[in-house]
Amino acid sequence: MKKKDHPLPHLRRAVQAGFTGFCLFAGWRFYLFYQWAIGVRAEYVPRPAAVEGFLPISALVALKHLLLTGRYDPIHPAGLTIFIAALVMGLGLRKGFCGWICPVGFTSNLAEMLGRRAKLALVPPRWLDLPLLSIKYLLLAFFAYLILWRMDRQAIEGFMISPYNRIVDVKMLYFFLHPSPLAGGIMLGLLVLSLALKNPWCRYLCPYGALLGLLGLLSPLRVRRDQEACISCHRCERACPAAIPITAKTVVRNPECLGCLDCVAVCPVDSCLEAACGPRRVSPYLLPALTLGLFFALWLTAKTTGHWQTQTPLPELRRDYSLGLDIPHPR
Ligand code: SF4
Numbered sequence: 001m002k003k004k005d006h007p008l009p010h011l012r013r014a015v016q017a018g019f020t021g022f023c024l025f026a027g028w029r030f031y032l033f034y035q036w037a038i039g040v041r042a043e044y045v046p047r048p049a050a051v052e053g054f055l056p057i058s059a060l061v062a063l064k065h066l067l068l069t070g071r072y073d074p075i076h077p078a079g080l081t082i083f084i085a086a087l088v089m090g091l092g093l094r095k096g097f098c099g100w101i102c103p104v105g106f107t108s109n110l111a112e113m114l115g116r117r118a119k120l121a122l123v124p125p126r127w128l129d130l131p132l133l134s135i136k137y138l139l140l141a142f143f144a145y146l147i148l149w150r151m152d153r154q155a156i157e158g159f160m161i162s163p164y165n166r167i168v169d170v171k172m173l174y175f176f177l178h179p180s181p182l183a184g185g186i187m188l189g190l191l192v193l194s195l196a197l198k199n200p201w202c203r204y205l206c207p208y209g210a211l212l213g214l215l216g217l218l219s220p221l222r223v224r225r226d227q228e229a230c231i232s233c234h235r236c237e238r239a240c241p242a243a244i245p246i247t248a249k250t251v252v253r254n255p256e257c258l259g260c261l262d263c264v265a266v267c268p269v270d271s272c273l274e275a276a277c278g279p280r281r282v283s284p285y286l287l288p289a290l291t292l293g294l295f296f297a298l299w300l301t302a303k304t305t306g307h308w309q310t311q312t313p314l315p316e317l318r319r320d321y322s323l324g325l326d327i328p329h330p331r
């Protein structure tokens with residue numbers, strides 16, 4: 001098979017599209033459930049727990065609660081499960097969650113592909129790129145300081161049972177359905193910027209990705225380049241959604257690496273650019289297989305052990321959702 005026909009990038013797009021489609025479907029079902037809960041709609045629709053995957057702050061608090069008390073979050077258990085899955089993936093499989101699962105990454109990738117076809121691609125100079133790269137780490141440090149350092153057990157437990165945390169999923173729904181002019185402008189600006197820059201949200205602003213990237217430094221899976229075989233065509237760098245200078249390295253150990261393996265797929269020289277686990281070459285399909293296998297294994301475990309659906313009784317959910325938007329953020 002010629003390398004240019006490598007099916008891996010097509011497989012990645014299909015997997016990303018599948019997860020994005022599922023997230024849109026879950027969002028739609030959640031909207032219907034919410035309408036039923038506040039009495040606008042008569043027909044009951046089960047609440048899709050997967051929407052909790054969009055509550056990473058709540059999940060970080062819940063993770064600290066789990067570590068302090070040994071008790072699993074009963075309010076947004078699916079959010080905690082998805083967060084743990086992403087962390088485990090980060091440790092073993094680089095940013096496989098970002099590269100293969102996250103719908104924001106997929107949207108960003110599509111925008112960048114469109115921009116490349118329209119010849120809009122911009123590469124920020126290093127002096128600008130480096131400070132911009134640090135923003136997401138500063139945001140990560142801010143949340144880690146607030147939640148992991150400042151919040152003691154009492155504050156964590158108080159947040160977990162607070163009315164705000166119980167309806168934070170509805171707040172998130174409203175954020176997307178009725179964004180403020182500022183939030184809407186920022187989202188639109190990022191989308192337009194994604195046409196010209198490679199993944200600006202993921203690359204510069206996402207603290208979730210920053211955390212997974214740092215964990216990914218411990219992962220034994222990496223991309224390896226044979227310097228002798230390389231013909232310096234730079235196709236790998238043009239394909240890399242994380243804008244990593246691959247030809248300057250023999251092993252890619254960069255926290256920005258998504259584990260997408262687009263670079264391996266486009267390299268025209270056999271055995272020049274490969275996926276490796278430590279010193280051993282591995283199939284490029286191993287990373288997506290393990291990423292998806294781990295994700296679904298944790299989902300199945302959570303589902304079959306009662307750690308997926310919220311334990312909040314429906315009448316309480318209906319009461320909280322009816323108050324929803326009037327509940328302020330806890331101080
Ligand atoms: S270095 Fe390769 S695997 Fe890592 S993000 Fe770039 S293209 Fe993907």
Ligand code: SF4
Binds near residue numbers: 233272
């Ligand atoms: S695509 Fe392969 S041959 Fe071309 S520069 Fe990258 S590693 Fe070298």
